[in-house]
Amino acid sequence: xxxxxxxxxxxxxxxxxxxxxxxxxxxxxxxxxxxxxxxxxxxxxxxxxxxxxxxxxxxxxxxxxxxxxxxxxxxxxxxxxxxxxxxxxxxxxxxxxxxxxxxxxxxxxxxxxxxxxxxxxxxxxxxxxxxxxxxxxxxxxxxxxxxxxxxxxxxxxxxxxxxxxxxxxxxxxxxxxxxxxxxxxxxxxxxxxxxxxxxxxxxxxxxxxxxxxxxxxxxxxxxxxxxxxxxxxxxxxxxxxxxxxxxxxxxxxxxxxxxxxxxxxxxxxxxxxxxxxxxxxxxxxxxxxxxxxxxxxxxxxxxxxxxxxxxxxxxxxxxxxxxxxxxxxxxxxxxxxxxxxxxxxxxxxxxxxxxxxxxxxxxxxxxxxxxxxxxxxxxxxxxxxxxxxxxxxxx
Amino acid sequence: xxxxxxxxxxxxxxxxxxxxxxxxxxxxxxxxxxxxxxxxxxxxxxxxxxxxxxxxxxxxxxxxxxxxxxxxxxxxxxxxxxxxxxxxxxxxxxxxxxxxxxxxxxxxxxxxxxxxxxxxxxxxxxxxxxxxxxxxxxxxxxxxxxxxxxxxxxxxxxxxxxxxxxxxxxxxxxxxxxxxxxxxxxxxxxxxxxxxxxxxxxxxxxxxxxxxxxxxxxxxxxxxxxxxxxxxxxxxxxxxxxxxxxxxxxxxxxxxxxxxxxxxxxxxxxxxxxxxxxxxxxxxxxxxxxxxxxxxxxxxxxxxxxxxxxxxxxxxxxxxxxxxxxxxxxxxxxxxxxxxxxxxxxxxxxxxxxxxxxxxxxxxxxxxxxxxxxxxxxxxxxxxxxxxxxxxxxxxxxxxxxxxxxxxxxxxxxxxxxxxxxxxxxxxxxxxxxxxxxxxxxxxxxxxxxxxxxxxxxxxxxxxxxxxxxxxxxxxxxxxxxxxxxxxxxxxxxxxxxxxxxxxxxxxxxxxxxxxxxxxxxxxxxxxxxxxxxxxxxxxxxxxxxxxxxxxxxxxxxxxxxxx
Numbered sequence: 001x002x003x004x005x006x007x008x009x010x011x012x013x014x015x016x017x018x019x020x021x022x023x024x025x026x027x028x029x030x031x032x033x034x035x036x037x038x039x040x041x042x043x044x045x046x047x048x049x050x051x052x053x054x055x056x057x058x059x060x061x062x063x064x065x066x067x068x069x070x071x072x073x074x075x076x077x078x079x080x081x082x083x084x085x086x087x088x089x090x091x092x093x094x095x096x097x098x099x100x101x102x103x104x105x106x107x108x109x110x111x112x113x114x115x116x117x118x119x120x121x122x123x124x125x126x127x128x129x130x131x132x133x134x135x136x137x138x139x140x141x142x143x144x145x146x147x148x149x150x151x152x153x154x155x156x157x158x159x160x161x162x163x164x165x166x167x168x169x170x171x172x173x174x175x176x177x178x179x180x181x182x183x184x185x186x187x188x189x190x191x192x193x194x195x196x197x198x199x200x201x202x203x204x205x206x207x208x209x210x211x212x213x214x215x216x217x218x219x220x221x222x223x224x225x226x227x228x229x230x231x232x233x234x235x236x237x238x239x240x241x242x243x244x245x246x247x248x249x250x251x252x253x254x255x256x257x258x259x260x261x262x263x264x265x266x267x268x269x270x271x272x273x274x275x276x277x278x279x280x281x282x283x284x285x286x287x288x289x290x291x292x293x294x295x296x297x298x299x300x301x302x303x304x305x306x307x308x309x310x311x312x313x314x315x316x317x318x319x320x321x322x323x324x325x326x327x328x329x330x331x332x333x334x335x336x337x338x339x340x341x342x343x344x345x346x347x348x349x350x351x352x353x354x355x356x357x358x359x360x361x362x363x364x365x366x367x368x369x370x371x372x373x374x375x376x377x378x379x380x381x382x383x384x385x386x387x388x389x390x391x392x393x394x395x
Numbered sequence: 396x397x398x399x400x401x402x403x404x405x406x407x408x409x410x411x412x413x414x415x416x417x418x419x420x421x422x423x424x425x426x427x428x429x430x431x432x433x434x435x436x437x438x439x440x441x442x443x444x445x446x447x448x449x450x451x452x453x454x455x456x457x458x459x460x461x462x463x464x465x466x467x468x469x470x471x472x473x474x475x476x477x478x479x480x481x482x483x484x485x486x487x488x489x490x491x492x493x494x495x496x497x498x499x500x501x502x503x504x505x506x507x508x509x510x511x512x513x514x515x516x517x518x519x520x521x522x523x524x525x526x527x528x529x530x531x532x533x534x535x536x537x538x539x540x541x542x543x544x545x546x547x548x549x550x551x552x553x554x555x556x557x558x559x560x561x562x563x564x565x566x567x568x569x570x571x572x573x574x575x576x577x578x579x580x581x582x583x584x585x586x587x588x589x590x591x592x593x594x595x596x597x598x599x600x601x602x603x604x605x606x607x608x609x610x611x612x613x614x615x616x617x618x619x620x621x622x623x624x625x626x627x628x629x630x631x632x633x634x635x636x637x638x639x640x641x642x643x644x645x646x647x648x649x650x651x652x653x654x655x656x657x658x659x660x661x662x663x664x665x666x667x668x669x670x671x672x673x674x675x676x677x678x679x680x681x682x683x684x685x686x687x688x689x690x691x692x693x694x695x696x697x698x699x700x701x702x703x704x705x706x707x708x709x710x711x712x713x714x715x716x717x718x719x720x721x722x723x724x725x726x727x728x729x730x731x732x733x734x735x736x737x738x739x740x741x742x743x744x745x746x747x748x749x750x751x752x753x754x755x756x757x758x759x760x761x762x763x764x765x766x767x768x769x770x771x772x773x774x775x776x777x778x779x780x781x782x783x784x785x786x787x788x789x790x791x792x793x794x795x796x797x798x799x800x801x802x803x804x805x806x807x808x809x810x811x812x813x814x815x816x817x818x819x820x821x822x823x824x825x826x827x828x829x830x831x832x833x834x835x836x837x838x839x840x841x842x843x844x845x846x847x848x849x850x851x852x853x854x855x856x857x858x859x860x861x862x863x864x865x866x867x868x869x870x871x872x873x874x875x876x877x878x879x880x881x882x883x884x885x886x887x888x889x890x891x892x893x894x895x896x897x898x899x900x901x902x903x904x905x906x907x908x909x910x911x912x913x914x915x916x917x918x919x920x921x922x923x924x925x926x927x928x929x930x931x932x933x934x935x936x937x938x939x940x941x942x943x944x945x946x947x948x949x950x951x952x953x954x955x956x957x958x959x
Contacts, residue, residue, distance in 0.1 A: 135720040303914075309887065313880070313883060329729075329864050334480055339472050340476065349465055
């Protein structure tokens with residue numbers, strides 16, 4: 001059963017890819033016209049149909065896995081992150097008919113693919129639920145949060161689209177740098193995925209003995225060459241790369257090492273692309289977007305955030321508080337994950353209030369949509385993996 | 396500070412930008428499109444500027460100040476997550492040392508700045524209070540005049556109001572305007588617009604109640620914040636802890652001795668490593684994974700009010716398996732599974748034996764059990780032997796004065812000093828053989844003994860730790876939360892749209908305003924302009940934008956949609 005569900009996920013991944021290509025064609029393809037002069041380039045609507053199929057297939061993965069493991073598959077990094085990707089696609093499928101914007105498809109689908117691919121880098125086997133997670137609130141709270149974040153992510157796609165459309169890439173500026181940094185970050189995720197796949201294909205493995213933060217002897221296994229070794233680490237596996245420096249004990253050195261590899265990989269990809277385009281990557285994308293109406297994209301991303309914000313609040317704060325009261329005896333405990341959910345809430349609240357002010361529509365708004373999504377990803381990845389708290393369950 | 400009378404006859408408060416009734420701009424500005432925020436009403440904060448109260452009011456009535464408070468709160472909150480908060484330190488760690496030892500100078504600084512416990516600090520509380528004040532004042536400052544303006548708005552609006560709407564158009568001279576308006580009215584009615592007519596002019600309005608959404612959700616937030624504040628009053632909140640051993644009955648703190656809890660059995664259940672579904676994951680984890688922590692608990696209630704000291708009479712109220720995520724609740728109380736201890740020492744069983752192997756005395760009758768929680772001090776046997784406990788240290792340590800003592804009453808490291816009297820001795824006169832006995836310890840304290848106390852059995856018990864919680868703020872928080880969500884949904888999922896259709900001397904003047912979701916408003920306009928003489932309004936802001944972008948790029952602009 002679990003295998004069957006994975007197959008559905010694989011199929012959906014390729015459908016998301018197909019939808020991306022179709023939206024691409026709808027924008028760049030020649031305007032086919034038939035004898036009556038009506039445009040025949042139907043790849044936009046077809047892309048939409050394919051993305052509906054992709055969502056159905058990935059929901060089939062979700063349902064089958066749920067059935068197979070006996071609880072909602074949202075209990076670890078792989079399951080949650082995958083579902084977040086699915087929710088973003090779902091939100092797109094709901095919003096597309098309103099605005100019929102193919103560019104949004106071109107921006108959303110690759111992000112969905114990236115999120116799902118990133119999710120697959122975490123262990124995918126079925127994990128038993130620890131006592132704290134055994135509750136119907138796991139289903140209610142997490143699924144609501146994911147749907148909310150998925151819709152907010154559409155705001156991000158819209159914001160990114162807006163920025164690449166309007167920023168002047170011919171002159172160096174902080175805006176250009178900021179945008180290029182966002183693209184570099186996305187490329188780093190791509191690099192991370194490629195590196196994990198590459199090194200696991202090569203079956204790279206280096207084992208270290210080290211001293212952990214409590215002063216105990218421990219063992220850690222690296223799956224990438226160690227640029228940064230563990231605290232007082234000793235390489236046991238022969239013929240492996242000896243680290244340049246070692247990390248202090250409080251840092252999970254293998255994760256830090258992975259982050260550094262991903263950033264280096266991202267840099268490499270970025271500079272290769274820059275060499276090819278001979279201009280900022282955003283600037284290379286911009287000509288594709290010349291027919292985008294900035295105001296309509298601005299309204300679209302505002303709309304996505306106005307729709308996503310209540311759902312996120314309901315799931316991420318209210319349902320979260322109800323569950324915390326039941327599981328941990330108190331509805332709020334200033335656990336890092338809780339605090340960062342609150343920060344995300346406050347950030348989007350600030351965004352919604354700023355929309356009331358003059359001069360905050362358009363570009364500034366778009367930057368905030370992008371930063372908001374960065375906060376969501378920060379809470380998902382950094383807070384879970386680095387700032388250990390009550391929410392850091394099995395990965 | 397005089398009121399302003401508009402040419403339509405309506406008297407507006409000082410500072411009004413658009414007449415509350417006809418919408419004529421009373422203060423000229425150079426924008427092509429009128430600023431429609433809060434309908435252009437005069438707010439208290441813009442009217443009174445004299446006294447200190449006014450100044451405070453004006454400060455907090457600014458949305459900009461509100462946003463600043465939100466941003467400060469957001470930044471401050473993030474600081475507290477850099478290092479773990481004091482409450483999450485490993486048990487037994489002292490904050491004053493922990494941060495410096497673990498994180499060096501940065502940790503020391505973090506501690507000295509009070510960031511280790513910042514969410515209860517005065518300045519963080521002050522920020523939240525400021526947010527609360529800002530919520531109230533911002534809402535009041537806007538709600539009252541906005542309500543008045545929307546209530547007094549006239550159907551026939553001033554031409555200057557119409558032409559400065561974002562969506563606006565006017566036609567040339569048209570013959571039968573009434574027919575077009577009737578058609579439009581039908582269409583708009585189908586779209587659930589409220590239609591009001593005056594002199595052949597139409598105001599179609601929809602979703603006005605969504606304008607109140609923000610105020611409703613702010614009320615919910617205020618109730619929520621008040622609920623949080625009540626936490627600090629006595630009797631509102633109870634946070635107690637009890638440890639209950641297997642088989643033990645313990646009074647539930649906070650219930651005035653009315654309720655007791657009996658722990659029938661505490662257990663930790665692990666996942667089966669052979670379970671096919673979890674095998675791979677359990678192998679990778681390399682350690683057993685807990686399936687459940689469970690206290691089989693019976694709630695007891697005292698039936699009589701006995702004199703102090705006598706055993707209370709208890710009746711069983713209910714039985715419940717207390718697990719994580721499944722507390723035992725009764726009345727306002729809830730008991731939560733929070734901690735446990737496995738295999739705590741409970742009883743030692745001893746016998747004595749002769750040190751001299753030649754001694755063939757039969758001592759098998761001598762077997763006694765010492766309860767480590769509450770030991771009996773004297774054990775007498777029929778064959779005349781008598782064993783007394785001289786001293787009992789449940790958790791033995793040598794203190795700073797080099798004297799033996801106990802840390803607490805929990806038998807983590809029990810030591811017992813026994814005195815053994817043989818039948819020949821008189822316990823009152825003679826001194827028996829004294830020995831110190833503990834786990835793997837048996838020391839003779841007064842010379843060589845003839846008899847040795849030997850431990851023959853140990854009994855251990857599990858102990859469960861439960862949190863007792865009573866939180867009377869929960870109903871208030873719930874109400875606040877529900878109102879907040881209602882307001883949020885009300886303001887986000889509906890929007891206020893208005894369409895003005897006016898007959899101005901044989902010309903059709905049409906304008907529209909939406910507080911958000913202009914897209915839907917434009918669709919509505921498309922519906923009423925399609926088969927009528929009504930002109931399609933132009934988005935005046937977009938027109939500006941298009942002209943600008945055409946100048947810059949010289950490209951044709953459409954929104955790239957697939958609509959045909």
